[in-house]
Amino acid sequence: MQKLQVSKRGQDVIASPIRKFLPLMQATEKKGIKVLKINVGDPDLQPPAEFFKVVRSYAGKSLPYTPSPGIPAHTAAWQTYFRQFGVELPMSGIIPTVGCAEAILLAMQAVCDPGDELMVFEPLYSSYKSFAVMTGIKLVPVLLPFEKNFALPPAAEIEKKISAKTKAIVVINPDNPTGKLWTDQELKTVVAIAKKHNLFIISDETYREIRFDGKKPASLLADKSAREHVIVCDSASKRFTMPGARTGVVVSFNEQVMRTLLKFAQARLSTPTLEQLGLVPVLNNSKPYVNKIVKEYKKRRDVIAEGLGKIPGVVFKPAQGAIYQALQIPVKESEDFVRFMVSEFSYKGKTVMVTPMQDFYITPGRGRSEIRLAYVLDSRLLKEAMEILRRGLEAYAKSK
Ligand SMILES: Cc1ncc(COP(=O)(O)O)c(C=O)c1O
Structure with missing residues (x-):
């Protein structure tokens, strides 16, 4: 046998x-x-004390599933959080996920079928590699050279790697593992390529505010001209020091993408109740x-x-x-x-x-x-x- x-x-x-x-x-x-x-x-x-205050005072007698698009107060708190970056999202543009990790996994599957290609920049946060194997999606790497402090190569070089199967480009900014901050020009280059070749951009903004150049943190969603293209994967793990809360979001202005993501989210039911509740005051006043x-x-x-x-x-x-x-x-x-x-x-x-x-x-x-x-x-x-x-x-x- x-x-x-x-x-x-x-x-x-x-x-x-x-x-x-x-x-x-x-x-x-x-x-x-x-x-x-x-x-x-x-x-x-x-982590912020407000989180524990809410979790400890939970008076419910049961721990039910939450709605797939999130507990409304939680989703609304993400809406408030994004507003500070000039991003005015509809509630339907936000779906809570089990960390940014799940946001990435769902976003990849929302835009790629098995055999499709996803352009990434290497070195790359390694979960993307695992997710690609799990989903049958091919990662096509563009090198960010160590010697050039991980600077983006010229657009023409990037475009050479685009094929009929390429569906999206992944941008991680600020970046793990390089500690790189993308320049405005580099972001413009990627947005221009995405528009020219009709590609999505999966923008992993887990570390958005953790930048040391003193500049205002931003989201790629703030670029109105790129809205249909951009899917942001985000997380409470690092900016609020709560990786164990396993709470993130997948966010987009693209309605077709969000409808697709909602179907995926419904299949996996929902994200944890207490963590969503605990994050409400934290998201509503994140700056301090x-x-x-x-x-x-x-x-x-x-x-x-x-x-x-x-x-x-x-x-x-x-x-x-x-x-x-x-x-x-x-x-x-x-x-x-x-x-x-x-x-x-x-x-x-x-x-x-x-x-x-x-x-x-x-x-x-x-x-x-x-x-x-x-x-x-x-x-x-x-x-x-x-x-x-x-x-x-x-x-x-x-x-x-
Ligand atoms: C770039 C990047 N994306 C996503 C994640 C996953 O974050 P989460 O804990 O929210 O799943 C990490 C975690 O280290 C990360 O560095």
């Missing part, structure tokens, strides 16, 4: 690059070594909290830049946004270095866990000397982490 087999896509999907070193890390921790984890974008800050954490992340970005500046052979430009720093280190295989750091190296009973960048690329062989740091620890610990990284790189070079 033949053995039971999972699907081909199930076999093809990659393990999260962020989580695949977990067993090694746990073994190291069992030995009593403290691991400073700056590999996952799971911040240490406290967001301003506070952006200041903190900027401080951390600077601490990391200062620490990295002292490490020989490291190449980087300070991140412009999000909560990540991408860098080149003087090693051939960053995966091997990460393995060394979590299984062989420690300094004063501590080591550091970072993420190798290779799996953020689609093109094999790219990113082998790159790593990503997430600034999810306080400045004192980050300073210590940079010192451990410096010593770790030194020890690794000697071990080769």
Whole structure:
């Protein structure tokens, strides 16, 4: 008898690059070594207190399904939230999702059929790669070169990668894993290409306000001329430090897209009740909290830049946004270095866990000397982490 087999896509999907070193890390921790984890974008800050106030005072005797388009007060709070960026959405233009992750998965399926192509820029937040395998959608990567600080190539180069099967372009701004902020000109270029070739833009704005250039945060939805094209995927996870709330939204002015997304949303019923309720006051008055954490992340970005500046052979430009720093280190295989750091190296009973960048690329062989740091620890610990990284790189070079 033949053995039971999972699907081909199930076999093809990659393990999260962020989580695949977990067993090694746990073994190291069992030995009593403290691991400073700056590999996952799971911040240490406290979420807004109003959220817990609402959740704790929930007086309902039951926990029913919520409507697929969201609890009206929650959806209306997102409407209020978007208004500050000059985006006046109808309620039907917003559907709550289980994090931005589900928003992406639904948006991809709303615009692509199996076999269709989605243009992305690499390196790329790795869940897109998994979702592409799960949905049978082909990702076509355009390289944002590390050496050019991840600048967008000229339009003509991007257009070469468009085929009859291309349905949409993904923009992540501010970006994970590069810490890149898209310039106005780069956004204009992508919008112009989308219009010329009749493509959707999936705009992942998870980190919208987390930018360190002092400029006003924006949404691609504010560009009235591109409204039919743009689908924004958004999230409470990072700007409100509540990834465990698993609450995001998928947003568009395109009515056909929203009708499609609503059918998908109905099939998966609804998103969590308490989290939707808890987010209402947070979304209705988001600025004070967001301003506070952006200041903190900027401080951390600077601490990391200062620490990295002292490490020989490291190449980087300070991140412009999000909560990540991408860098080149003087090693051939960053995966091997990460393995060394979590299984062989420690300094004063501590080591550091970072993420190798290779799996953020689609093109094999790219990113082998790159790593990503997430600034999810306080400045004192980050300073210590940079010192451990410096010593770790030194020890690794000697071990080769
Ligand atoms: C660019 C980007 N998009 C989406 C997500 C997923 O966010 P959520 O926690 O809202 O599902 C992340 C999480 O790190 C991310 O970095």
